[in-house]
Each structure stands twice: as C-alpha cells, then as structure tokens.
Amino acid sequence: MSAISANKAELLAIANSVASEKMIDKSIVIEAMEEAIQKSARNRYGAENDIRAKLDPVTGDLTLWRVVEVVEEVEDYFKQVDLKQGQKLQEGAALGDFIVDPLPPVDLGRIDAQSAKQVIFQKVRDAERERQFEEFKDRAGEVITGVIKSVEFGHVIVNLGRAEGVIRRDQQIPREAARVGERVRALITKVERNNRGPQIFLSRAAPDFMRKLFAQEVPEIYDGIIEIKAAARDPGSRAKIGVISHDSSIDPVGACVGMKGSRVQAVVQELQGEKIDIIPWSDDAATFIVNALQPATVARVVLDEDDGRIEVVVPDDQLSLAIGRRGQNVRLASQLTAQQIDIMTEEEASEKRSKEFAERSKMFEEELDVDETLSQLLVAEGFAELEEVAYVELAELASIEGFDEELAEELQSRALEAIQRAEEAFRTQRRELGVEDAIAELPHLSEAMLVTLGKAGLKTLDDVADLATDELIAKKREAPRRRNNPDGPPMRRPPQREQDKGGVLGEYGLTEEQGNEIIMAARAHWFEDEDDLSASADGEPAADASTQEAADADSPQ
Numbered sequence: 432m433s434a435i436s437a438n439k440a441e442l443l444a445i446a447n448s449v450a451s452e453k454m455i456d457k458s459i460v461i462e463a464m465e466e467a468i469q470k471s472a473r474n475r476y477g478a479e480n481d482i483r484a485k486l487d488p489v490t491g492d493l494t495l496w497r498v499v500e501v502v503e504e505v506e507d508y509f510k511q512v513d514l515k516q517g518q519k520l521q522e523g524a525a526l527g528d529f530i531v532d533p534l535p536p537v538d539l540g541r542i543d544a545q546s547a548k549q550v551i552f553q554k555v556r557d558a559e560r561e562r563q564f565e566e567f568k569d570r571a572g573e574v575i576t577g578v579i580k581s582v583e584f585g586h587v588i589v590n591l592g593r594a595e596g597v598i599r600r601d602q603q604i605p606r607e608a609a610r611v612g613e614r615v616r617a618l619i620t621k622v623e624r625n626n627r628g629p630q631i632f633l634s635r636a637a638p639d640f641m642r643k644l645f646a647q648e649v650p651e652i653y654d655g656i657i658e659i660k661a662a663a664r665d666p667g668s669r670a671k672i673g674v675i676s677h678d679s680s681i682d683p684v685g686a687c688v689g690m691k692g693s694r695v696q697a698v699v700q701e702l703q704g705e706k707i708d709i710i711p712w713s714d715d716a717a718t719f720i721v722n723a724l725q726p727a728t729v730a731r732v733v734l735d736e737d738d739g740r741i742e743v744v745v746p747d748d749q750l751s752l753a754i755g756r757r758g759q760n761v762r763l764a765s766q767l768t769a770q771q772i773d774i775m776t777e778e779e780a781s782e783k784r785s786k787e788f789a790e791r792s793k794m795f796e797e798e799l800d801v802d803e804t805l806s807q808l809l810v811a812e813g814f815a816e817l818e819e820v821a822y823v824e825l826a827e828l829a830s831i832e833g834f835d836e837e838l839a840e841e842l843q844s845r846a847l848e849a850i851q852r853a854e855e856a857f858r859t860q861r862r863e864l865g866v867e868d869a870i871a872e873l874p875h876l877s878e879a880m881l882v883t884l885g886k887a888g889l890k891t892l893d894d895v896a897d898l899a900t901d902e903l904i905a906k907k908r909e910a911p912r913r914r915n916n917p918d919g920p921p922m923r924r925p926p927q928r929e930q931d932k933g934g935v936l937g938e939y940g941l942t943e944e945q946g947n948e949i950i951m952a953a954r955a956h957w958f959e960d961e962d963d964l965s966a967s968a969d970g971e972p973a974a975d976a977s978t979q980e981a982a983d984a985d986s987p988q
Contacts, residue, residue, distance in 0.1 A: 443488070446460040446461055446464065446488070456558075457488065458488065459554065459555070459558040460554075460555060461486055461488050462554070463554030463555055463558075464486055465484045465485060465486050466484075466554060467554075468484040468486070468493070468495070469482050469483060469484045472484065472495055472534065476497070476534065477509060479509035479510070480497045480509050480510070481497055481498045481499075481509075481510055482495065482496070482497045482534070483495075483496055483497070483498060494533075495533070495534040495535070496531045496532060496533050496534055497531075497532045497534055498510075498529055498530070498531060498532075499511060499512045499520075499529070499530060499532050500512070500527070500528070500529050500530075501513070501514055501524050501525065501526055501527065501528045501529075501530060502526065502527075503526055512530075512532075514526060520532055560627075560628040560629065562593075563593055563594040563628060563629045564622070564624055564628075564629040566593065566594070567591075567594060567619070567622045567629055567631055568622050568629070570619050570622065571619050571620060571621055571622060572618070572619065572620075572639065572643075573618070573619050573643075574616055574617070574618055574619075574640065574643045574644070574647070575591060575596070575616070575617065575618075575619055575633070576614060576615070576616050577589035577590050577591040577592070577596060577614070577615060577617070578590045578612065578613070578614055578615070579609055579610060579611050579612065579613050579614075579615055580595065580611065581611060582609050582611070584600075585600040586598065586599050586600055587603065587609045587615070589615060589617065589633060591631065594628070594629060594631055595628075595631065596617070596619070596631035596632065596633040597630070597631070597632060597633065598615075598617055598633045598634065598635060599632070601636070602620070602632075602633065602634035602635060602636045602637065603635055603636060603666075604635050604636060604666045604667040604702065604703050604705070605666060605667045605668075606667060606703075607635070607667065607703050615635075616635075616644075616701065617633035617634060617635050617640065618633065618634045618635070618637055618639055618640040618643060619631060619632070619633060620632050620633065620634045620637060620639075635666070635702075636664065636666035637664075638662035638663060638664045638670075639662070641662055641664060641670055641672070641698065641702065641707070642659050642662055642672075644697075644698045644701055644702070645659060645672070645687060645694075645698055648689075648694045648695075648697045648698055649686055649687055649689070649694055651676075651681060651683075651686045652687075655677070656676065656677055656678050656681060657674055657675070657676050657677070657681065657683045657686055657687070658674065658675050658676075658677065659672050659673070659674055660673045660674065660675055660712040661673040661712070661767045661768070661769070662767070663763045663764075663766035663767040664705070664763075665759055665762070665763060666702075666705065667702070667703055667704075667705055668705060668706070668759065669705060669706045669707075669708070669759055669760075669763065670702070670705055670706070670707045670708070670763070671707070671708045671710055671723060671763045671764065671766075671767045672687075672707065672708070672709055672710065672767075673710050673711070673712040673719065673722075673723070673767055674687055674709060674710070674711065674712055675711070675712040683709075683711060683712075684709045684710075684711055687709045688709060695707055695709065708725060708763075710722045710723055710725060710767070716734060716741075716768070716770065717732040717734060719768055720732055720741060720743065720764065720768050720770065720772065723763075723764035723767050723768050724743065724745075724753050724760065724761070724764050724772075726752065727745060727749045727752040727753035727760065728745065728746065728749050729743055729744070729745055729749075729753070730744045730745055730746055730777060731743075731744040731780070732744075740770075740771045740772075740773060741768075741770045741771065741772050741773065742773045742775060742780070743772055743773065743774050743775070744775055744776070744777055744780040745774060745775075745776060745777075746776070746777060747776045747777065747778065750774065750776055753774050754774055761774055788807070788810055788811075791806075791810045791814075791815055792806040792807045792809075792810050793806070794806075794817075795809050795810065795814070795817075795820075798817055798845075798846070798849040799817075799820070799842060799845045799846060799849065800845060801842075801845075808831065808833065809831075809842075812831055817846045817849050817850055817853075818846075818850065820842055820843060820846040821843055821846035821847045821850055823843075825839050825840065825843065828842065828843065853879075854877070854878045854879075857877075857878035857879050857881070857882050858878045858881075860882050860885075861878055861881045861882050861885055864882065864885030864886065864890065865885065865890050866881050866882075866884060866885040866889075866890045867890060867891050867892065869891075869892050870884065870889075870890070870891070870892060870895060870953070873895070873949050873952045873953055874945070874948050874949060874952055875941060875945045875948065875949055876949065877939075879939075880936055880939055883935060883936060883938075883939075884935060884936070887935045889935065892953045892956060893953075895949070895950065895953040896950060896953040896954040896957065898935070898950060899950075900943060900946040900947055900950060901934060902934055902935065903934050903935055903936055903941075903946050903949065903950060904934045904936050904937060904939075904941040904942075904943065904945070904946035905934035905937050934946075
C-alpha cells in the first residue's frame with residue numbers, strides 16, 4: 432500500500448479522504464493506519480517484539496518504537512533488557528521500568544503494504560458499521576425512503592443511502608411489483624446489530640406504516656389534535672382506522688378524508704389502492720363495534736364479558752355485507768376493536784335465545800323440583816344458575832310478580848340443597864380420580880374444579896405447584912367464527928391449533944390474582960421442607976426421640 436511508504440502529506444491526505452468518503456472520524460482512520468504500520472513492523476523486526484507506532488494527525492510525522500522492560504537477568508531478548516543496556520537507551524532507567532527503544536522507519540514491501548491495506552480497510556469497515564448502527568438504532572417506527580437495490584429470494588433489499596434495509600416477503604404488500612432502481616417508502620420496524628453490519632428491517636404491511644402515512648398527510652394528526660386510536664390492515668386489499676378528535680370543532684373523519692378525498696387518496700395510492708374505512712372512535716365498546724362493522728347495519732350487540740366475546744345481530748339481508756368477502760370485514764373489525772366478534776342473523780339469535788331459555792328452564796325444573804311455569808318465570812327474570820337463586824337477596828327474589836317471601840325462602844333452600852348435592856357428587860368423583868385432599872384445601876377451588884384437575888392428571892400439590900399461572904387459569908382462545916360467504920367460495924373450518932388451548936381451569940373464569948394465590952399456596956410446602964433442612968443444618972433436632980431410638984437400633988454396631 433503506497434499510503435504507508437508515502438510522505439507525510441500523502442498520509443494525511445489519504446486519512447482525510449477516507450474519513451470524508453466513509454463519513455467516519457478521522458482519528459479512527461489514523462488509528463487504523465497506526466495499527467497497520469505496527470503489524471507490518473512486527474513482520475519486519477519480529478512478531479515477538481512489542482512495537483508501537485504513532486502518526487501525528489497534524490504534521491504527519493511517523494514515530495516507531497518498541498517497548499522493553501528493564502530486568503536484572505534477561506530471559507526474553509525481544510521484550511527485556513538488562514540494567515546497563517536500559518540506561519544506555521534511557522538515562523536513569525531502573526529495574527522494573529518500561530522504556531522506549533526507538534526504531535528506524537520501515538520501508539514496506541509489496542506484501543507488507545497489502546497486509547497493511549487490509550488492516551486499514553477492516554478497521555474502517557468496522558467503524559462504518561458501528562456508525563450505521565448508531566445512526567439507525569433509535570429510528571424504529573420512522574418512515575424512510577430508499578431505492579430498491581435488488582430482490583433476493585422474494586426479499587427486497589433497499590439502499591437507504593448510508594446503509595441497507597430489507598423488506599421481507601411477509602412485510603410487503605401482496606402483488607406489489609418491486610423494480611430495481613425505484614424509490615420506495617417503508618416503516619423501520621427493527622434495527623439489530625450484526626457481524627456484517629446493522630440489520631434494518633422494513634415493512635410496508637404493518638398497520639403502523641399506514642398510521643405514519645396519515646400523520647404525513649393530515650396536519651391535525653401530526654399536531655396531536657386528531658389521534659388514530661386503532662388500526663387494522665389486510666395489506667393491499669382493505670384497512671380500517673379508528674380516529675378521535677381532541678377538539679370538538681374538528682370532525683376527525685372529515686379531516687382524514689380531506690377535500691374531495693385528497694388526503695385519504697394520497698395514502699391509498701401509496702398502499703397500492705388499499706381501501707381504507709375511517710371510523711369514529713368511541714369509548715363505548717358496543718358503539719365502536721357498530722361503527723367498525725360499517726357499511727353493514729347492526730341490529731343489536733350483546734357483550735359477553737366473562738368469555739370476552741361479542742355477539743352482533745344483523746338483519747338477514749346484511750349478513751354477507753357484515754362478514755365481508757372471505758370474512759374480511761368482520762376480521763378487520765375484530766382486530767380494530769380487539770374483541771372476538773360473532774356475527775349472526777336475527778333468526779339465529781332468536782333460536783339461540785330460545786334454546787338457552789329452554790335449557791335453563793329445564794335445569795331449574797329438575798334441580799329445584801318446581802313446575803315448568805315457575806322455572807320459566809325464573810329464567811324470564813334473568814336467573815341463569817342455581818348460585819344466583821341461592822345467594823340473591825331474599826327481598827329481590829320475593830319481589831318477583833306472583834312470588835312471596837315464603838316461596839322465595841323455599842326456593843333458596845332447595846337451591847342450596849341442589850348445590851350441596853352437586854358438590855358431594857363432585858367430591859366423590861374427585862376422590863375416585865385420586866386427587867389428594869390437600870389440594871382441596873387450596874383457596875378458590877371448588878369440587879368441580881378439583882375434578883377438572885384430576886381429569887387433567889393433576890392430583891398432588893407438586894403437580895399444581897409446577898404449573899405457571901397461565902397454564903392454570905388462562906381462558907381458551909377460540910378461532911374466529913367463520914361462515915360461508917355467498918359472494919365467495921366455500922370456507923373450510925381450520926384445524927384446531929395451539930391458539931385453541933387454554934389453562935386447565937380456563938372455563939371457570941378465575942382471575943390472575945386468584946391463580947397466583949392457588950399456585951403459591953400449593954408451593955408453600957416446598958418452603959417448609961427447606962426450613963426443616965435448614966434447622967437440621969443448624970444443629971436443631973430434625974426428628975423426635977422415638978424416631979432417633981429406632982434409627983439407632985437399626986444401625987449396624
């Protein structure tokens with residue numbers, strides 16, 4: 432490399448040129464040159480020498496020396512000198528000192544120059560990668576523009592100027608053609624450090640990409656007057672966003688649409704014609720769900736807080752519109768509202784209510800030993816379970832038309848007896864399954880829950896203690912309800928997968944706090960055992976006298 436054998440002015444000119452071209456600090460280039468000179472000098476004088484080089488960044492002067500230690504008896508002639516020789520090199524040198532032995536400048540040959548060139552390039556390359564990482568590491572969530580450099584195995588490589596990013600196949604808009612040399616906008620989703628440089632992951636399919644595009648097109652969003660509360664996308668096809676205005680005088684939907692649709696059309700064009708539904712946000716879940724299912728008309732919304740599901744009833748002629756082509760409309764509405772939505776017609780809703788009414792009436796009729804009229808009256812008043820009858824305020828039960836206090840007391844008594852019978856039946860079943868009585872003493876567990884544990888093979892305290900909270904109480908996550916769409920091909924029910932699994936007691940609606948208490952109570956005996964072992968180690972008796980005598984009698988003499 433001519434840089435090493437060049438004169439002082441040339442060395443500095445090369446350092447300045449490389450630093451400017453690679454956009455890194457000049458001191459890093461100078462340091463790389465010094466390291467390259469040191470390596471080449473070791474090749475010339477011997478690798479065993481501790482050789483140092485210093486290049487003055489102002490004058491370009493190069494100083495070369497080796498460091499040696501002053502010792503009484505020399506064992507390593509490359510790194511040590513005796514006291515006499517050391518005092519020749521540096522006046523006043525004493526034993527144990529490290530002194531400088533100046534070396535003449537080296538004239539590097541072709542091989543040494545090539546080796547030095549590689550060292551400098553590697554050092555500069557490492558510095559350039561570090562600069563790229565530092566530049567992009569805090570830019571996740573930002574929209575950036577680049578030029579498509581290449582397409583490799585379906586992944587788009589984008590030149591970002593000082594670095595490269597990649598749009599993976601699953602983060603591209605379907606059917607969007609990527610042509611080398613075209614400019615493209617994308618969202619930076621993640622930046623990772625890698626041996627080959629920073630890995631910058633980009634996306635054009637993420638909902639946040641659409642949010643950022645709206646922020647660029649709608650000044651009210653950028654200024655925080657309008658907020659996008661939720662977004663859901665089927666990339667390249669359709670999207671929904673929920674917007675709210677923090678200024679009552681500004682219509683959030685109108686502001687996002689713009690004059691003659693100019694603002695939303697700018698976003699639509701960037702997303703390759705993706706249709707965007709702009710929906711007013713509402714804190715009321717039912718209202719927001721009705722808005723999210725637009726353009727379909729909703730007749731009624733039923734919230735099931737226990738199961739975290741929502742039943743939406745629509746007129747018969749609105750069913751296909753509410754579901755959308757291939758289930759797209761209801762799927763996006765579910766993502767937008769973060770709720771599981773079931774769509775049904777008024778006829779189906781009526782059939783479901785009739786079925787539930789009949790089942791509950793039959794249960795009350797059998798368990799409470801009452802006639803059909805009385806059981807139906809209880810269901811009509813909103814009672815669904817025996818516990819509700821047994822533990823409701825007596826006055827509330829007696830206030831039902833046709834009831835009196837005596838009848839209410841009798842119904843509550845029969846409900847309590849029915850609950851006790853069921854508990855006894857579950858207790859018997861639990862013992863037949865081999866579930867320990869110790870588990871029955873854990874908090875929040877009913878006999879029905881204990882039977883469920885037994886059927887799952889959890890029969891000892893250790894079995895329960897080994898569980899994580901989610902494994903015990905997480906609710907089952909069912910796949911979205913799907914129907915055949917008259918406008919599309921028949922849809923097959925997907926196979927049951929991991930998302931269908933839940934906690935062992937997921938059906939009982941236990942809270943996370945209750946689940947934690949159950950598991951910690953099951954683990955309590957572990958800490959008691961540790962205390963016993965600790966007491967034994969401290970010299971305290973770990974067994975009573977009779978146990979010790981028996982142990983002595985059995986021990987060999």
